[in-house]
Amino acid sequence: MAQFKLKINGQWREVDVDPATPLLWVLRDHLQMVGTKFGCGMAQCGACTVHLGKTATRSCVLPVSAVGDSPVTTIEGLSENGDHPLQKAWLEMDVPQCGYCQAGQIMSAAALLKSNPHPSDEEIDAAMMGNICRCGTYTRIKKAIKTAAAK
Amino acid sequence: MTKVKTTYNRRTFLKTTALAGGGMLLSFSWLAACAPSKQQVAQLPKNWFNLNGYLKIAENGQVTIQSPNPEIGQNVKTSMPMIVAEELDVDWKQVIVEQAPLNTDIFSRQIAGGSQSIRQSWKALRTAGATARQMLREAAAANWKVPVTEITTDKGILFHKNSGKSATYGEMAAAAAAIPVPKEVTLKDVKDFKIIGTSRKNVDGQKIVTGKPLFGLDYQREGMLIAMIVHPPAFGLTLKSIDDSEARKMPGIREVFSINTYPATMTRGAFDVDAFPEMAVIVGNSTWEVMQAKKALKVSWEPIKPYSFEMDGWRGKTTVNVPAGLESSETHSAKMAELAAQPGKVLRKDGDPDTAFKNAATIIERHYTAPFLAHNTMEPMNFFAHVTDEKAELVGPIQTPEFMEKSVAARLGLPLEKVDIQMTRMGGGFGRRLYGHFLVEAAVISQKIKAPVKLIYTREDDMTDGVYRPAYHVTYRAALDANKQLLAIHVRGGGVPDSPVHANRFPAGAIDNYLAEEWSVATNISTGAFRAPGSNFIASAEQSFLDEVAEAMGKDPIDMRLEMLQRAQSKPVGEKNDYDAARYAGVLKLVKEKAAWGSAKPGVHRGVSAYFCHNSYVANVLELHLKDGKPVVDKAYCAIDCGIVVNPDAAANMAEGSVVDAIGHALYSKLTLKEGVPEQTNFHEYRMIRHHEAPKNIEVHFVKSDVDPTGLGEPIYPPVFAALANALYKATGKRFYNQPFFPEY
Structure with a gap:
């Protein structure tokens, strides 16, 4: 100890x-x-x-x-009131199904946007491929990341 | 408008109560619309008439609606209350949704499974909302001394046009609570829906994106200890002895012992599937400490002897015989190939298939196989248990609480009413959490150590514990005459241990000469339902085969299917066909239109598939290209007929996820065994689909329908596999028969 x-x-x-x-x-x-x-x-x-x-x-x-x-x-x-642009985009896109992996997804995406505020699809894939979503919400996650990046 | 009796069958029950602070509480049975099979009727729970849901209207107009069913990611916690709110005629913004306290004493069909939540509760939910609205209208009419027929409602407000009077639901709630529950209420016309059919956000969305405790693994209790298991490393082995000398000395470790979850004398319930009843358990203060001790624990294993136990399952009491031996995927494949070459048990025979095959100018025979799959829910199996002499309290993720309550009571020797299961949101299920052995294990552990405990499976425990999707092998044969007309179809299929053949589904009914047979292989590897059980494989085989048959007939694959469905509709063969050919054709026509099928796109290869299961019809077109010889799925089109769509965007989300899920399992995933040992133990070995492999664009289209809603979690999954296989054929010139199609990729 x-x-x-x-x-x-x-x-x-x-x-x-x-x-x-x-x-x-x-x-x-x-x-x-x-x-x-x-x-x-x-x-x-x-x-x-x-x-x-x-x-x-x-x-x-x-x-x-x-x-x-x-x-x-x-x-x-990640944010004071649950209002990080990614959290808002996640709600706007209604991304979660079971929701279990989503905190990890959001944290990976937030680190990506910090270093690269306007990532391409390929850059999103590269940053996010380590995060598994068993429900298969990948398509929405990508949309949510792009929505947050556009704001 | 439809008039329905609030007591239209013996299971409906509504009751009204005044709330202490003013306001009304309408309790009701969510089961009213159930159309159970005879078999289910025979299993009626003793407290069938008890109420199991409520809606509450407070003085300030706020409406609380309880959602009783397990939330597994299928979004029922949002969509079920939407149905109540619709008939109540309130503004969705006024609604708060609560997860009902899970008490199998008063709840029934608290199951997430079979894509049945919305279908079976549709009428009950509507009736509940309509009943409360009717009582509010009657209260207003009495108060204003006007005929009730003149009272209208909108967004939680009551109006009387002629007098100009209005009141909120909150203002009338206390008076409404004193009105007897009406015997008959009127449901809205589908065309008047304001909430159903509009997209509403997940009611738990904010909690999910901010990391609030929602899941079983997040549950904590003062004084709670952590338990982990060490189960046999191979199917066909069992516990011999434990050497805990090292593990016991490790920091934070409280106890090391063995348990027997299901003693041979215990009659198991339908969901007590478990290959490893005997195993070692370590209990300690924290997860990490227990994980370390788990590595240090030395356990000796020995081969099992063949054994049997009683199971009180779907078909009544049966004896389950478990063979001994260390099984391998290779020997499974060989055994399945051997049985595929022999006549099976005949399930259905139409016309004279033998003669048709004898007279055929061409016979096409193809074999399709698929491996075991692990469910791999992102939240591993876990459960909290606190068992005392007085009661057993359990909290965690389970799809079948009412079944597992009985198992716990039987195993612990407690009366049923002393067992309470509270359910948390589930980090995925896909069928895995129907089988609650982990819940019984937690209860047995807590009883033994006399303390609150949370049992946690590591990913390796979870992946190597069994309850896999069965391995399958199916043979399809088609007989064509000299004019390339289809004479007969023969399907013979089986698996380890279950057959995936559904004899009365399409193409049965669409062809004069048809034969369906099945066989099975006994195993000691536990298997269970996996998203659209059976269908997820047989759809891939059947729809790949029909693609090949269409080609041999010189026909477009959609046109060929539509012709067969036309036959099934106008002049069906046999009487047991379990599908509606017109609705089946409807989704094919819709996907054909939306995907602009037939218009060639350079470099884009397309495949089509359609399937009906779990009461809904789905067709898919997938578009892919090859990159370095490997498929990249660019776009998917889904056409779905599930009747009325309650929450369209959430439904589309589930369809999108289903496409991704199916592509992953078709291309990459497998669970193989060697000498009883699972060869994949974690995500570095078990290949899951990842972000960069998902289609960029998935279009979901629903057939516009006034038909009562049917399920969605499962039926959208099976057809995707064949759409992918058929597109791969277009891209490579090669047919793909054995899943996963790209195992080394």
């Missing part, structure tokens, strides 16, 4: 956990922030995507000891 100070969604949080614990389980089990989802545990599905700094990161394989001072943003902190 070891103490870690983590800057999550702008707030410093302290946890006492095994240093190897992935950030995902620190968020879910220790900080009761369950918006970030468990899907595969090996960075293959993207359900657990958060931002480490400005980079989309799979929190299921990121040991808490590797987070350091880098600010972490989760779906709960």
Whole structure:
């Protein structure tokens, strides 16, 4: 066990956990922030995507000891009032079916738009292909990303 | 306008109550429109007459509508209340939707399955809304001393034109609560619908995009422990012994033990499918700690002996025999090929197929196969359980709560009323969460450790646990005469362990000489329903085969199907045909028009397919091109006849997802076994369709219809496979018979 100070969604949080614990389980089990989802545990599905700094990161394989001072943003902190342009576009396009993967999808898309505000279809594919949606909402997700990018 | 009796069958029941703060509460049975089979009638729950849903009108005019059915991504939590709101005649903005508390004591058919939620509740939901509206009108009429026939409504407001009086529903709700429930109410004309047929957003949308706790895996309780399982690494093995010396010493670990979810003496329910009743369990403080101990736990396994158990399933009590042995996909394929070459059990025979084949100038015979598939819901199996001596409390994602409640009661030795299952939104189902062994496991674990616990499957546990889509093999034969006219069709199909053959579906009824047979292979690998079970495979085989037959006949594939359907409509063969040929033809005509079928596009290869299952008709055209020899699907057209469409944009979303889902499974996905061991354990080995492989454009068209709505979750899925296979043939000159079509891609 070891103490870690983590800057999550702008707030410093302290946890006492095994240093190897992935950030995902620190968020879910220790900080009761369950918006970030468990899907595969090996960075293959993207359900657990958060931002480490400005980079989309799979929190299921990121040991808490590797987070350091880098600010972490989760779906709960993406916007103050749930009104990030992507969140609004997701609602406008009524993207979700089961909804389980969507937090990870939105976090991947948000990191993309931060670095590339007007991505092409190919750039969207490249940034998003690590996020699986079992319901198959990919076509709508792409539309929502383009809608948000246009605003 | 349609007049309906509020007590038009013995299962309808409405009751009104005044609310403490003013306002009315109308409770009703969502089952009123059920048309169950005789078999289901025989299984009527004891509290059949209990109310299982309500709508509540508060003094301020706010309307709360309970949605009782499991929400699995099919959007019933939005669309079912829309139907009530329509007949109530309120503004959708005034409506709040609640997930009904899940209590199988009072709820019935709380199932997400078979694409039946809307179909079976359609009339009940409408009647409930219309009844409340009628009572509000009667209250206004009494209050204003005018005839009730003169009271009109719009968006939650009551009007009396002649006197100029008006009142909100909220203002009349308390008075309405005192009025006896009318015996007969009038439903709206379809043409007067204001909410049904308009697109309304997912009522949980905001919560989903902001990461609010909604799913079973998100559920937390004070003092809750985490449990994980270690199940046998191969089908055909079972637990021998556990060496927990290392695992027990690891940080955060509370207990290590074995469980037997389904002892051999227990009669299992219809959804108690489980290949691994005996396994090891680790309980600890946190998920990560338990995951580490799971790796350190040493378990010895031994081969199972053949065994049997009683199952109280759909066809009454049966004995299920489970064979021993370590099975492989290769040996499954060989066994299926062997049975495909022998006569099967005859399901239907029309005319004289033997003579037709003897006299044929040409016989086309083709074999189609498909592997096991894992459902791979994005939310792995999980359930919360807190079992005490007094009661069992369970919370989590389950498609069949009312069935699993009985299983838990039987397994724990508790009376049914002591078992309570609360349901969360489900992170996907596709049939996997019909089979609730994980829920029983959670209950058994909690009973043993006497603490609240959440059982979590890792992705590997989930993918290698079974309940797969069966593996299939089907043979189609067609006899053509010297003039290339179709004389006969013969289908013989089977699977490990189920046959996908539906003998009374098209092309039965459209051809004079027809033979359908089936066979099956016993297995110890657990299998179950997977989005449109059986249909998802037989549609791909049948519709690929018809494409080939049309070509041999020198006909356009759509025209050839339409001719057959014309025959089935005007002069059907046999009396058991289970489809409406005119509606079938309708979706083909619609897709033909929308896709501008017949107009060639350079470099674009197209395929068509159509299918009927789960009460709805769907036709698809897919357009693709080849890039480095691999298919890229550019565009898909769907034509759907599911009767009235309640929420068109949400329905289109499901159709789009279905196209993507089917393309992925047709091209890439498989679950194979070697010596009983699943060869795919996580998404690095199990190929799922991803963003860049989805079509850029999916056009969804619905047949305009006044017919009562039918299902949508499943019927849109099966035809896509063959549309893809037929387009691939156009692109490559090669027919694709064995799924997945591009396994190494």
